[in-house]
Amino acid sequence: MVFNASDSQPSIVDVFFVNSRVTAETRASAITIPLDEDYDRADQIKNLRSVLIFDGPNENATCLGSAYQLLYSNRQWVSTGKFLTIVQLKPLSYTSGSQLLIQDFETTKEINEYQGVGGPGILPIVMDASKQASAFSTYSPYGFAYDCLLNITGTGTLDVYYGGITESKSNLIASYSVSTAAPNLPQLLRGVVRTYVLTGGIATVNIKRYGYFCNHIDKNMNGFITSREYKTNLTLPYSQDSLYYYSKGLFNYTLNLQTVDLSQNKSLQLTITNNKTNVLNVVYNSSNPPMLNTVLSGVGNEMDVFYKADYDSKKGGFYIDFTATKVKASAAKTYGLLVIFAILWAPFF
Numbered sequence: 207m208v209f210n211a212s213d214s215q216p217s218i219v220d221v222f223f224v225n226s227r228v229t230a231e232t233r234a235s236a237i238t239i240p241l242d243e244d245y246d247r248a249d250q251i252k253n254l255r256s257v258l259i260f261d262g263p264n265e266n267a268t269c270l271g272s273a274y275q276l277l278y279s280n281r282q283w284v285s286t287g288k289f290l291t292i293v294q295l296k297p298l299s300y301t302s303g304s305q306l307l308i309q310d311f312e313t314t315k316e317i318n319e320y321q322g323v324g325g326p327g328i329l330p331i332v333m334d335a336s337k338q339a340s341a342f343s344t345y346s347p348y349g350f351a352y353d354c355l356l357n358i359t360g361t362g363t364l365d366v367y368y369g370g371i372t373e374s375k376s377n378l379i380a381s382y383s384v385s386t387a388a389p390n391l392p393q394l395l396r397g398v399v400r401t402y403v404l405t406g407g408i409a410t411v412n413i414k415r416y417g418y419f420c421n422h423i424d425k426n427m428n429g430f431i432t433s434r435e436y437k438t439n440l441t442l443p444y445s446q447d448s449l450y451y452y453s454k455g456l457f458n459y460t461l462n463l464q465t466v467d468l469s470q471n472k473s474l475q476l477t478i479t480n481n482k483t484n485v486l487n488v489v490y491n492s493s494n495p496p497m498l499n500t501v502l503s504g505v506g507n508e509m510d511v512f513y514k515a516d517y518d519s520k521k522g523g524f525y526i527d528f529t530a531t532k533v534k535a536s537a538a539k540t541y542g543l544l545v546i547f548a549i550l551w552a553p554f555f
Contacts (some may be wrong), residue, residue: 211312239322242369349434362407368397394420467522478504
């Protein structure tokens with residue numbers, strides 16, 4: 207496995223099945239990301255003790271320690287040269303899931319604390335960037351799962367990357383001033399690897415793996431929606447990417463499409479419904495392209511986004527700015543009357 211300092215996407219080593227040598231352009235950086243599932247979690251974590259990391263091109267090099275020690279060090283381990291070797295001594299046949307995230311140290315050299323984060327439930331991550339930047343990364347194979355960034359408390363600035371840290375920031379997806387982030391959260395975050403970097407403060411970041419809290423809207427929101435491969439330059443195998451947002455009451459949803467790849471039979475469908483009745487339903491493709499940076503809106507209790515493509519095709523994905531604003535009871539009642547009026551008068555036109 208070979209990687210470069212310019213790569214935006216870190217390399218992944220499955221620690222339970224692969225004995226691997228990784229080669230960096232400058233020096234190799236490694237962190238352990240534990241699995242998400244509860245099932246057999248204790249055995250999975252225990253098994254990390256049998257995964258050894260060597261500072262060189264083979265197991266005759268100095269042993270830095272185990273993946274278990276790396277997980278709880280809250281630090282990245284860095285090779286003295288270009289090579290790291292990962293050896294699994296005794297894998298448990300029925301366990302899988304934890305990963306080593308490997309990238310070039312040139313991109314992470316400004317990071318002091320660096321954690322790998324995974325697990326069920328709401329995960330509070332304490333980050334101390336009072337002296338030097340602090341970071342953590344999450345991972346989901348093929349981007350099937352996602353993070354729900356629930357809230358941030360404390361001080362500093364939190365940058366979020368789809369992938370690893372890049373000097374060019376080409377894969378930076380969001381940047382939050384911790385003290386003023388509340389109106390933009392919760393936020394659903396996609397990608398395969400997501401890296402959160404705090405600078406200039408101390409903060410607690412609460413995330414939820416898999417994102418019910420991001421899909422269920424109960425307050426005014428101001429955020430964005432992306433496909434899973436957006437800004438990653440990865441080719442992910444899927445034919446449909448679906449996102450759903452629900453609310454108990456009526457919300458005024460706005461959608462502002464900024465970019466979308468509609469080449470090679472791809473399509474994007476945007477719908478807003480009220481009690482299963484379409485308020486907005488548009489489908490974009492190469493024959494019916496959208497007018498970008500144009501606001502679409504509708505009042506309802508559900509908003510859906512469907513992106514379709516050939517299974518193995520290269521996908522540029524999409525990015526949409528969206529808002530959801532709660533409709534007051536009086537306005538909701540007026541809206542309902544207008545809908546009834548339109549239905550009753552439709553036969554006369």
